Amino acid sequence: MYRKKYKSNLLVRELKNEDAQKLSEAKVIIAGTGVLGSIVLANLISLKTGKICIVDTNEKQSKNTSKLTARKYSGKNICVCSSNIENIENLIPITDYDIIIDCLESYDSKFVLNKIAVKNKKPLIHGAVTETYGQVTSIIPYETACLGCLFQNSDTKDIKTNEKVCPAINAIAALQSQAAADIILGQDNDLRDVLLTYNAEDLQLKKIKLSRNPECDICSNIIC
Ligand SMILES: [Zn+2]
Numbered sequence: 566m567y568r569k570k571y572k573s574n575l576l577v578r579e580l581k582n583e584d585a586q587k588l589s590e591a592k593v594i595i596a597g598t599g600v601l602g603s604i605v606l607a608n609l610i611s612l613k614t615g616k617i618c619i620v621d622t623n624e625k626q627s628k629n630t631s632k633l634t635a636r637k638y639s640g641k642n643i644c645v646c647s648s649n650i651e652n653i654e655n656l657i658p659i660t661d662y663d664i665i666i667d668c669l670e671s672y673d674s675k676f677v678l679n680k681i682a683v684k685n686k687k688p689l690i691h692g693a694v695t696e697t698y699g700q701v702t703s704i705i706p707y708e709t710a711c712l713g714c715l716f717q718n719s720d721t722k723d724i725k726t727n728e729k730v731c732p733a734i735n736a737i738a739a740l741q742s743q744a745a746a747d748i749i750l751g752q753d754n755d756l757r758d759v760l761l762t763y764n765a766e767d768l769q770l771k772k773i774k775l776s777r778n779p780e781c782d783i784c785s786n787i788i789c
Contacts, residue, residue: 584750585613591749592616592661596650596678597668600731601694604738605668605745610643612746618662620646620653622674650674650681659685664745666690668738679704679712683784688748690756692741697766699733701740702775703748703756706784710758710775713783732765 591614595602598621609617646656650669653659665682667689669675675691682689682704689704691712704711740761747754755761760773779785 587749587751588612588614588746590615592618592663593745593749594618594620594653594657594659594662594665595668596620596653596665596674597670599668599670600734601692601738601741602666602668604735605666605692605742606643608738608742609745612742614642614749616642616644616662618644618646618657620648620650620657622647622649650677654681654685659687662687664688664690664748666741666745667692668741676712680783682706683711683713690741690744690748692737694731694734694737697732698762698764699731699737700760700762701737701744701756702758702760703744703754705757708757710777711781711784714778714781715760715775733763736763736765 593609593614593616595606595609595617598606598619602619602621606617606619646653648656659665659681665678665687667675667678669678672693675693679689679691683706686706688706689711690701691704692701693699703709740756740763744754744756755772758775758777760775762771762773763769764771777784
């Protein structure tokens with residue numbers, strides 16, 4: 566069964582039958598259905614990820630994405646949830662999912678999502694883009710720095726993510742998709758405790774070493 570369904574994936578030399586099975590069983594939440602979320606969604610569909618739940622506060626946007634998804638991919642294993650991020654725990658069984666991917670535009674929502682991921686001990690692939698700049702990191706709750714270890718929410722008030730004209734967006738979506746696949750396949754990558762930044766203007770990739778903040782409001786006070 567896997568050989569037929571994953572025929573194209575198996576052309577990738579490193580992908581074995583057991584990897585195809587892991588992908589077929591993986592359950593992923595994509596938060597944010599703007600341009601970044603749509604590209605990540607297409608990437609995960611091409612990897613034949615088992616189940617994908619897409620979430621957005623923008624009902625019109627998530628409906629459009631779901632329509633596109635349904636038309637293009639039958640939407641069999643894809644569910645759509647239009648909700649404020651604060652409310653997703655009431656609507657989605659977070660613990661049933663393996664990974665959350667942050668493609669949200671608002672930093673307020675990103676911080677809420679980070680809190681939910683840490684609370685539920687789910688890996689979170691953070692991504693953000695604005696014009697030519699993008700960044701990505703893998704957050705493994707209680708193992709690596711979370712978003713709250715890096716910034717106070719108030720530090721991000723003036724940051725406006727802008728996906729409208731954004732040359733960095735495909736690169737960040739690709740990195741987020743690969744980071745998610747690595748976690749599903751149990752492969753290590755360099756995005757743990759590292760903020761990888763990309764500037765499309767000068768084509769520079771930079772790695773910024775991160776570490777957990779023992780005084781983080783989000784991940785330091787909860788006993789595992
Ligand atoms: Zn933290």
